[in-house]
Amino acid sequence: MTVFLFRRLLQAVFVLLLTSVIVFVGVYAIGDPLEILLPSDATVAERAQVARDLNLDAPLPMQYLTFLGSALSGDFGRSFVYNRPALDVIFERLPATLELTFTALILSLLIGLPLGLWAGTRPKTLVDETVMTGSILGFSLPNFWQGMMLVMIFAVWLGWLPSTGRGETGEILGIRTSFATWNGISHLILPAVNLALAQIALVIRLTRTGVQETMPLDFVKFARARGLSEWRILLVHVLKNILIPIVTVLGVEFGSLIAFAVVTETIFAWPGVGKLIIDSINALDRPIIVAYILVIVTMFIVINLVVDLLYSALDPRIRSRA
Template identity: 80%
Template sequence: MTAFVIRRLLQAIMVLLVTSVIVFVGVYAIGDPLEILLPADATPAERAQVTRTLGLDQPLPVQYFGFLMRALQGDLGTSFVYNQPAVQVILQRLPATLELAFCALLLALVIGIPLGLLAGLRPGTRTEETVMTGSILGFSLPNFWQGMMLIMIFAVILGWLPSTGRGRTGTILGIETSLATADGIRHLILPALNLALAKIALVIRLTRTGVQETMPLDFIKFARARGLSGRRIVSVHVMKNIMIPIITVLGIEFGSLIAFAVVTETIFAWPGIGKLIIDSINILDRPVVVAYILVIVAMFITINLIVDILYSVLDPRIRAKR
């Protein structure tokens, strides 16, 4: 296990290095931030001064080498717009996105697993057809359209829930979160549900397939022969067998929830890093864009490593191979 973790960490460092080159060159080759940061009537002297201040007067390889040296010290540059370290700007918004992603993932598990079990344990019935049809809609409907429909129904027509913003926050164990207040929870429901819909459909399909593949196996027949109840067979033997692929897929999908929450955060004006990256691209705040992508890549790598470790915990055969 130790050798495996070390090997994965070395791979992670190489991935981050290659990603930093691609992202830095790609982002810094697009547009001129001076056109946005300076007024139209700025003098050549003012433009030259700002160019020197931002380090944009140096060749691109020199800029990247300086960026890499600073990155090794935890400095990913200073935002052109906020005049703060880019990492600090991202970390200020990251808790809101993590909160949204965690709630979406929780909804996917709480709703998706029971519905998947229901469909898997009743193959060929109208119940299975209904559940699977609903899962197809979850995959097929565009995320932005789902968000607009949720706002239209629950915020505009029924008036039950607010449509935008994070609402009032509080602290739980020293962490600022919307879950600490009733107003914050009301603001969280719609964006979390919108972000979770596709993942709910995914969990339903994974669970249903896992159940239908597991139920005919010999160890399930032996469990029935021993007189175990159907509930115990499902909750212990079946669930343990199907959770490995679910954990694997959801581990990767959690990273995608964070990285691709852009649409949901934009529709619901949720103050997370998804909305931040859209604003930063629009104003060519290059350090924030580069830092955002590197932070997201680092999170993907970390999540994949955690998933691999959980894999070996759930299935000793995998640990033995390593």
């Protein structure tokens, strides 16, 4: 296990280094932040002064080496727009995004697993066809369209839920969260459901397929011969065997939820890093863009490592090979 962790850490360092080069060159080769930061009537001397202050007058390789040296000490530069350390701005917004994505992930499990189990135990029935049709819609309908429909139905027509913002937050165990107030929960429901719809469809299909492949196996027949109830067989024996592919996919999808919550956060004006990166791209706020992408890549690496460790907990054979 120690060798496995060491190998993965080396891979992580290489991936982060390669990503930093690609992202830095790509971001810094596009556009000129001075055109956005300075008024059109700025003098040449003012432009030169701002360029020196932001280190934009140095050659690109020197800018990258300066960035890399600072990044190794935890400094990703100061935001051009907010005039604050880029990481501080990102970490200020990150809890809102994590709260939204965790809620979406929990919803996908709470809704997708039971529906997948239900459909898997009743193949080619009306229940199975209805659940699978719903999952196809969850995959097929564009995320932005689903979000607009949720706003129109539940916020505009029915007036049950607010459509924008994070709402009031409170503290639970020292952590500020929307779950501490009903106002915060009501603001969280629509964006979390919108973000979870595609994941619910994915969990339904994975669970249904796993159930249908596992139920004919010998260990299930042996469990029936021992007189175990169908629900015990399904929830204890079958579910444990189908969790590995579900954990695999959801681990990767959780990183995707964080990275691609941009659409949902934009529609619902959710103050997370997704909305921040859109605003930063519009303003060519390079330190924020580079820091954001490296933070997301790091989270992907950590999530994949956690998924690998969960493998070993669910299947001892994987632990012995590692």
